[in-house]
Amino acid sequence: QVQLVESGGGLVQAGGSLRVSCAASGRTFSNYAMGWFRQAPGKERELVAGFSWISGWVYYADSVKGRFTISRDSAKNTLYLQMNSLKPEDTAVYYCAASRRTSATQTTQYDYWGQGTQVTVSS
8 A cells, every 4th residue: 555644844934944744654655756845825736846866866945945855764764844044935735755757846657645744944
């Protein structure tokens, strides 16, 4: 059974940092494109960061460039999103996802999803 389980969300003040993790089980995702999405209340789910180890594809939304970093620990089969200089507008549920494609920016292109972790940034 394939599972993606996020953790590390929480409440942080504006300007602070947080790292969310996504532990994968059931298979290795080394050949998959991996992405971090977020969804704020009343808004569509959007891709904030993504990468593919096998193709070298890397993506950051303009709103997070220079502040967020996506990374992976292959030995632990875990994906990370390091978030620095957080802003109140970063408040959302953050989801990790895996796609069989070598690059993917749309939610419909992803095959596996985690349950999400809440990140709240106070002003």
